[in-house]
Amino acid sequence: MSKGNETRDAILTQATSVASKVGLTGMTIGQLASHTGMSKSGLYAHFESKEALQIEILRHTRERFVERVIRPALQSPRGVSRLHTLFEAWLTWSDAFEEGGCLFVAACSELDDQPGPVRDALVRDERDWLELISTVTATAVSEGEFPEDVDVDQIAYELHAITLNHQHASRLMQDPRALERARRAFDSIIDRARKT
Amino acid sequence: MSKGNETRDAILTQATSVASKVGLTGMTIGQLASHTGMSKSGLYAHFESKEALQIEILRHTRERFVERVIRPALQSPRGVSRLHTLFEAWLTWSDAFEEGGCLFVAACSELDDQPGPVRDALVRDERDWLELISTVTATAVSEGEFPEDVDVDQIAYELHAITLNHQHASRLMQDPRALERARRAFDSIIDRARKT
DNA sequence: ACCAAAAAAGAACGTTCGTGCTATATTTGC
DNA sequence: GCAAATATAGCACGAACGTTCTTTTTTGGT
Numbered sequence: 001m002s003k004g005n006e007t008r009d010a011i012l013t014q015a016t017s018v019a020s021k022v023g024l025t026g027m028t029i030g031q032l033a034s035h036t037g038m039s040k041s042g043l044y045a046h047f048e049s050k051e052a053l054q055i056e057i058l059r060h061t062r063e064r065f066v067e068r069v070i071r072p073a074l075q076s077p078r079g080v081s082r083l084h085t086l087f088e089a090w091l092t093w094s095d096a097f098e099e100g101g102c103l104f105v106a107a108c109s110e111l112d113d114q115p116g117p118v119r120d121a122l123v124r125d126e127r128d129w130l131e132l133i134s135t136v137t138a139t140a141v142s143e144g145e146f147p148e149d150v151d152v153d154q155i156a157y158e159l160h161a162i163t164l165n166h167q168h169a170s171r172l173m174q175d176p177r178a179l180e181r182a183r184r185a186f187d188s189i190i191d192r193a194r195k196t
Numbered sequence: 197m198s199k200g201n202e203t204r205d206a207i208l209t210q211a212t213s214v215a216s217k218v219g220l221t222g223m224t225i226g227q228l229a230s231h232t233g234m235s236k237s238g239l240y241a242h243f244e245s246k247e248a249l250q251i252e253i254l255r256h257t258r259e260r261f262v263e264r265v266i267r268p269a270l271q272s273p274r275g276v277s278r279l280h281t282l283f284e285a286w287l288t289w290s291d292a293f294e295e296g297g298c299l300f301v302a303a304c305s306e307l308d309d310q311p312g313p314v315r316d317a318l319v320r321d322e323r324d325w326l327e328l329i330s331t332v333t334a335t336a337v338s339e340g341e342f343p344e345d346v347d348v349d350q351i352a353y354e355l356h357a358i359t360l361n362h363q364h365a366s367r368l369m370q371d372p373r374a375l376e377r378a379r380r381a382f383d384s385i386i387d388r389a390r391k392t
Numbered sequence: 393a394c395c396a397a398a399a400a401a402g403a404a405c406g407t408t409c410g411t412g413c414t415a416t417a418t419t420t421g422c
Numbered sequence: 423g424c425a426a427a428t429a430t431a432g433c434a435c436g437a438a439c440g441t442t443c444t445t446t447t448t449t450g451g452t
Binding site: 021022023025026099100101105106108109110111112113114119122123126127130153154157158160161162164165167168169171172173181184185188191192 | 217218219221222295296297301302304305306307308309310315318319322323326349350353354356357358360361363364365367368369377380381384387388
């Protein structure tokens with residue numbers, strides 16, 4: 001990798017961390033420059049605009065997300081086991097953001113009413129993510145663990161709700177039992193799906 | 197009410213709407229001034245600082261929340277019925293923000309890692325809100341609708357998760373079935389609580 | 393070791409930010 | 423209806439914003 005791409009990557013990593021704390025909009029070029037030890041213009045030269053940078057941050061984060069959350073799940077056996085791995089991988093992923101929590105979660109409520117290409121990119125990512133949860137849930141159906149007539153999209157909806165709330169409970173409320181509550185919620189969704 | 201308090205209130209109402217779209221931090225005094233047709237300094241004279249304004253916005257929103265969500269629920273018969281009223285009132289409340297959705301939901305992920313008095317105020321509000329859900333859930337226990345050993349805080353956790361996710365589904369993803377999904381999720385949480 | 397190419401810095405731009413201060417309107421109590 | 427109190431506007435500030443230049447430094451191939 002050339003020097004240029006190396007710094008560009010380092011910038012994106014740093015930017016992801018900053019954006020997860022102050023938001024994609026709240027993050028400023030100057031802030032980012034001092035965090036990376038670069039000049040504003042030197043840093044800016046790697047991107048066309050702040051908006052382009054925001055989109056690149058999302059892309060960068062998605063790549064990490066795929067390798068740290070999705071891949072391990074897909075290597076797990078089909079069915080509830082895979083669903084469980086996916087959920088636990090997400091919890092680990094969320095905790096990995098030292099502060100600020102999952103960038104996607106932050107971006108979701110930040111951009112939910114800010115039309116534009118950044119929001120569009122995020123919506124695509126979230127749609128993919130929800131569809132993946134549905135798909136993995138469907139493996140539990142085809143493995144015979146869930147009844148045929150279970151609504152996989154509804155399960156995905158409810159599982160996604162838990163991940164959102166985990167951020168709320170662990171980051172904002174600092175509830176020491178947040179992890180435990182998330183896992184119990186997961187279990188009861190699975191339980192109910194089993195005997196629908 | 198004096199002229200001063202009248203405009204102050206009008207400012208807060210407008211500010212709540214703006215902040216629900218762009219966030220408490222993203223909102224600026226200038227933006228607010230043009231939305232209210234006042235000068236920056238004329239508007240600013242009503243508040244000590246932007247931070248004080250943010251706290252006042254939260255207070256203003258909480259008052260409206262109490263009268264539109266909590267009060268109707270407390271006038272409803274104890275038990276599952278009251279829980280149901282509370283949930284539906286919240287859905288209505290959330291939809292009432294013409295754009296931007298519930299200010300609290302937006303503020304929660306915006307401030308979850310921004311220490312300071314604004315965050316502290318929000319955490320207090322959220323704690324109260326969660327405790328209220330727990331308390332109302334407990335009325336279903338004392339009415340004999342839920343078993344004695346049900347974990348009311350866990351139920352509150354899961355119900356809260358649905359409200360958070362409703363914003364995601366309806367605002368960000370623009371899912372036309374968001375309301376339906378939220379209600380089904382509510383029902384299944386209640387169902388499961390009934391036969392624990 | 394040199395030299396073109398690439399990367400980073402420097403300096404400046406017009407704008408907007410939050411926040412003061414001072415002056416002018418407007419409301420209120422007598 | 424006038425004075426006092428209150429509310430609003432005008433103006434200015436230093437700082438930071440995103441962005442665009444030009445100049446300097448660093449890199450990589452020969």
